[in-house]
Amino acid sequence: MKGKPFFSSVVQKLVIGITGLLLCGFVAAHLAGNLLLYSTSDRYAAFNKYATTLHDMTLLPAIEIGLLVLFVVHIGLTLRMQFQSQKARPEGYAVQKSKQGRGALAARNVMHLSGIVVLAFVLLHLADLRFGLRFNEAGLAPAQTVLQVLRDPISAMFYTVGSLLLGYHLFHGFQSSFQSLGFGGERLTRIVKIVGILFSVAIAVGFASLPIWVTLLRK
Amino acid sequence: MSESINVTLKVWRQNGPGEAGRFETYPLENVSTHASFLEMLDILNEKLINTGKMPVAFDSDCREGICGSCGLMIDGQAHGPDRETATCQLHMRRFSDGDTITIEPWRARSFPILKDLVVDRSAFDRIIEAGGYNSINAGNAPDANAILIPKIDAEAAMDAAACIGCGACVAACKNASALLFVSAKVMHFARLPQGKPERETRVARMVAKMDEEGFGSCTNTTECEAACPKGISFSNIVSLRRESMRAQCSGRSTR
Numbered sequence: 001m002k003g004k005p006f007f008s009s010v011v012q013k014l015v016i017g018i019t020g021l022l023l024c025g026f027v028a029a030h031l032a033g034n035l036l037l038y039s040t041s042d043r044y045a046a047f048n049k050y051a052t053t054l055h056d057m058t059l060l061p062a063i064e065i066g067l068l069v070l071f072v073v074h075i076g077l078t079l080r081m082q083f084q085s086q087k088a089r090p091e092g093y094a095v096q097k098s099k100q101g102r103g104a105l106a107a108r109n110v111m112h113l114s115g116i117v118v119l120a121f122v123l124l125h126l127a128d129l130r131f132g133l134r135f136n137e138a139g140l141a142p143a144q145t146v147l148q149v150l151r152d153p154i155s156a157m158f159y160t161v162g163s164l165l166l167g168y169h170l171f172h173g174f175q176s177s178f179q180s181l182g183f184g185g186e187r188l189t190r191i192v193k194i195v196g197i198l199f200s201v202a203i204a205v206g207f208a209s210l211p212i213w214v215t216l217l218r219k
Numbered sequence: 220m221s222e223s224i225n226v227t228l229k230v231w232r233q234n235g236p237g238e239a240g241r242f243e244t245y246p247l248e249n250v251s252t253h254a255s256f257l258e259m260l261d262i263l264n265e266k267l268i269n270t271g272k273m274p275v276a277f278d279s280d281c282r283e284g285i286c287g288s289c290g291l292m293i294d295g296q297a298h299g300p301d302r303e304t305a306t307c308q309l310h311m312r313r314f315s316d317g318d319t320i321t322i323e324p325w326r327a328r329s330f331p332i333l334k335d336l337v338v339d340r341s342a343f344d345r346i347i348e349a350g351g352y353n354s355i356n357a358g359n360a361p362d363a364n365a366i367l368i369p370k371i372d373a374e375a376a377m378d379a380a381a382c383i384g385c386g387a388c389v390a391a392c393k394n395a396s397a398l399l400f401v402s403a404k405v406m407h408f409a410r411l412p413q414g415k416p417e418r419e420t421r422v423a424r425m426v427a428k429m430d431e432e433g434f435g436s437c438t439n440t441t442e443c444e445a446a447c448p449k450g451i452s453f454s455n456i457v458s459l460r461r462e463s464m465r466a467q468c469s470g471r472s473t474r
């Protein structure tokens with residue numbers, strides 16, 4: 001067969017779903033670690049211990065590379081998919097209305113936009129805390145470094161908005177990935193949808209609560 | 220409810236494939252609320268012909284919701300505002316006096332416009348040709364109950380077989396994806412014993428053809444299911460993905 005593509009659109013979506021779901025696992029684990037900041041006793045001993053253990057892990061570089069690959073594959077394939085779909089309808093409708101009573105800004109319709117904001121947030125976040133490009137005072141305990149970043153109004157704002165939009169991304173993304181994986185019939189899908197809503201709200205509220213807490217209460 | 224209404228139609232007019240189109244506005248008075256939507260367009264066309272103008276081209280055949288010929292984007296919704304209703308089953312009592320109704324053709328690169336509201340849906344035929352059939356010799360009609368099919372499978376296959384191939388799923392999908400159509404055809408066969416011998420090649424070929432025809436990629440918005448005049452369930456798409464994976468893993472998908 002001539003010009004046969006290496007993988008079909010169904011396989012492409014499967015890979016997007018797998019990378020999305022693995023990234024969900026990552027953000028859930030990341031949030032669990034971050035929430036240790038709320039244990040303020042003993043100068044954030046719990047968070048500091050967790051952060052130091054994590055940083056000293058021999059496997060850390062491998063995990064970081066794995067995450068990088070997940071992001072690159074996820075973003076690369078979703079962009080490709082988006083591009084293909086735009087080509088599939090070169091001329092749009094004058095009027096278009098959902099039969100599900102959902103607006104143009106429903107999570108499912110703006111995945112690429114919420115994704116791009118999340119990407120911007122992730123990049124700023126990496127610059128701040130992984131590479132210390134904006135704040136690099138030496139000798140601070142991990143918790144102090146984080147608080148220093150979160151006290152910065154620009155970071156606080158970006159982190160809040162980024163967290164909320166990550167939740168919005170997952171509002172559709174979590175349950176969508178199960179369907180991309182071919183998981184579930186009608187009943188299981190209903191359950192997955194409920195879990196997805198709870199998960200996305202937990203992620204959004206959990207992450208966004210930290211910059212808000214630092215800004216409002218930890219002056 | 221009054222027995223007749225006045226409406227204004229904004230209709231997409233296009234002389235031929237690839238030509239520039241435009242909306243034309245036609246006021247239509249005293250339309251019976253008992254008229255079907257297509258009868259209303261017939262009335263418009265009679266008026267246009269009587270005044271020496273070109274009638275609006277649109278597809279229809281059975282006008283009883285079973286053939287899949289009709290299909291219009293009505294006020295931004297495939298087949299109009301009702302669920303599980305083909306355009307030919309939509310009636311003017313669904314509209315109010317004074318309404319402006321925008322009528323557009325299905326829009327997708329794979330469904331090129333032939334004229335006005337008529338699109339070329341032969342891409343669907345080519346997907347069927349790629350695998351939507353049985354080519355094994357299934358023998359004569361077996362005795363009743365000689366082949367046992369679990370009721371749940373028989374029901375699900377029948378539900379999938381209800382697809383009339385109208386293209387509303389493509390029209391309503393923001394990605395112009397044809398996956399609901401393809402999944403209905405694939406799962407109709409895959410659930411029945413007669414369809415099983417060829418299930419791996421069928422799903423692989425039909426999906427490959429669908430991609431080749433230039434349809435977009437499904438992002439699970441379920442807008443197709445809401446637009447489908449036959450209520451084909453989105454769960455067919457989820458099943459197609461399992462079917463697709465099963466075929467890949469079996470190593471028999473390319474035979």
Ligand code: HEM
Nearest residue numbers: 016017020023024078111112115116119173176177180438
């Ligand atoms: C921590 C970060 C992220 C997580 C946890 C995540 C998670 C997910 C999940 C679970 C899906 C659904 C997959 C499916 O339906 O098969 C998804 C889809 C998608 N993601 Fe992400 N994502 C992340 C970051 C990004 C970024 C940075 C971008 C882009 C610039 C992006 C763009 C998209 C797009 C365009 C889709 C497909 C949309 C659709 O199905 O309509 N994502 N993501």
Ligand code: FES
Nearest residue numbers: 282286287289307
């Ligand atoms: S004309 Fe046959 S389904 Fe509408």
